Amino acid sequence: MFSKRFKQLTPYTPGEQPQNRDYIKLNTNENPYPPSPMVGEYLKSVDPDILKLYPDPASQELRETIGKFYNLPSSKIFVGNGSDEVLSFCFYAFFDKENGPLLFPEHSYSFYPVYCSFYDIPFKRVSLKTNFSISVDSYYKEKNYSGIIFPNPNAPTGTYLEPKEIEQLMNNTDKNKVVIIDEAYIDFGGKSAVSLTNKFDNLLIVQTFSKGRSLAGLRVGFALGNEKLISALTTVKDSFNSYPLDALAQKAARLSIEDIDHFKDNTSKIIKTRDFTVKALKEKGWEVLPSMANFIFIRNQGVNGLDLYKKLKDEGVLVRYFGHPGIEDFIRVTIGQKKDMVTFLKNLDTIGSR
């Protein structure tokens, strides 16, 4: 009854979205603040008659608006149903079993190995430095690979590389292999490497509206890069689903990217709360990896990561626990509103004193 392909699937496990009780949700890196008020005004004013028609398959106006924000023509922009879909199309378009493994960091976004298994692409995890940051040098010595991908800032560690380090990577790796920088968390203090796409035809930047623009529920992601890469993604899209973005999402995303003041205000509140949380944790003796994301990755000597995750859950605070070898005592904590972080910190004290 089921295909061989289907039987081999190993799906990604997203962070819990429990419906049974009210949790302080610090487990899926959602933004705790509302999206631009222009999004709400638009959604309230929608005439349902527009839904009779299919949306623009090219999402032209949205791509032009993103282009204005990044100073790029729409021909260098691809949009999809969340950056997960954009990433999936990238894996399909750019990486091949015959060309060797796809390289990504030892600890990274857990969807990458899932797409590799989906598209039958071998992969190789490249070691992080002992401080858990990405070492670009360790990619230079790799000779046989089909491409490179990593998030910047990396997930779940939060560590960040400056654009000049991405440039070094591009200068020292094969110009015929696509390098994808997944900038899902770039809006929280990092600097995008997007301008490097004008210099390197094999560099693709992927971003999302889910984090910095508080629109995880709208499902809009995008890729920025050379026309040839963008056109390949469009071919994949049109071989799968011509209309991945519905009419409401296209318009709402446009309005949100135009509201620059709201975006700056929203992201700077999170950066401030991250600084507050990191300082408080360090004062309590926690190890906190340097983070440029809307989450932090933390551990404490003598504290078992799984145990801590469970105890916090019992107290009504959800964080993310991975349990992978090498990071088994870390938990990843999304930066919520300040009041949520105060409750989280209080819970750590209560759990620790038991």
Ligand SMILES: Cc1ncc(COP(=O)(O)O)c(C=O)c1O
């Ligand atoms: C590193 C990374 N990339 C991409 C995504 C996907 O984001 P979305 O599909 O909501 O755009 C996530 C989601 O958490 C992520 O952590």
